[in-house]
Amino acid sequence: MFFPISNAHINPIYLTVVGFVIGILGGFFGVGGSFIAGPALRLMGVNWNYAVGTDLAHIVGKSIVAAKQHRALGNVDLKVGFFMAFGTIGGAECGAQLIQALKRAGNVNTVVSYVAIVVYSGIAAFMLWESRKTLRSGRGRSQSGLVKGAESKKDRSAFSPVTRNIQRLKIWPMITLPTSGIRISLWTILLVAFVGGVFSGFLGGGAGYIRGPIFSKSSFRPVMERLATRSKATWIF
Numbered sequence: 001m002f003f004p005i006s007n008a009h010i011n012p013i014y015l016t017v018v019g020f021v022i023g024i025l026g027g028f029f030g031v032g033g034s035f036i037a038g039p040a041l042r043l044m045g046v047n048w049n050y051a052v053g054t055d056l057a058h059i060v061g062k063s064i065v066a067a068k069q070h071r072a073l074g075n076v077d078l079k080v081g082f083f084m085a086f087g088t089i090g091g092a093e094c095g096a097q098l099i100q101a102l103k104r105a106g107n108v109n110t111v112v113s114y115v116a117i118v119v120y121s122g123i124a125a126f127m128l129w130e131s132r133k134t135l136r137s138g139r140g141r142s143q144s145g146l147v148k149g150a151e152s153k154k155d156r157s158a159f160s161p162v163t164r165n166i167q168r169l170k171i172w173p174m175i176t177l178p179t180s181g182i183r184i185s186l187w188t189i190l191l192v193a194f195v196g197g198v199f200s201g202f203l204g205g206g207a208g209y210i211r212g213p214i215f216s217k218s219s220f221r222p223v224m225e226r227l228a229t230r231s232k233a234t235w236i237f
Helices: 012-029 034-043 048-072 078-105 108-144 149-153 160-167 186-203 208-219 223-236
Strands: 174-177 182-185
Touching: 012 034, 012 048, 034 048, 034 108, 034 186, 048 078, 048 108, 048 186, 078 108, 078 174, 078 186, 108 186, 174 186, 182 186
Parallel strands: none
Antiparallel strands: 174 182
């Protein structure tokens, strides 16, 4: 099928399969799937500026469905999603303007491709490092007999020292999040949302691959609430 706006021929079945995979990831991880949608569209010859814009448009429906389902399960922190929307809007505008500047310069495909490779590889390496270190630490505590009963079931991260330092930052205004069970600086939420917004506008999607690792490490929120709130913030934006 020919798509005149992006000037590309793409098999509709291919797009359906890609969308289905992204939908599964959206419900399971709370991400927009841009790390799949962007490269998948680029693989079919779609320029990055169209791939990013198309990805941002299609995730609205997916995010609404995922957020609605998680809201019914009690996994959405509306207060966090509300504040994140402000930072995301500003960041997304910056990211979109960068795309436009690269488009005018005629090197949008080259630059965005390299940035995508670096970002996706960096996030993957970080998560692999943290997971391995956390698992080793957990096994060490179990073997030494320092962890017993319910304590052994707690999800302890190797990144905990950094997260504790972040939560010690008492930068006004401080806000209380009853659903997430934390008290945190509003600027922390806005900064994370802004960074995620920049990547949303530049690489497409909801930037869950950025907000997930950063936000989960900075706020200690449970996994289910993190992914659901990201979906909520995405469709609000």
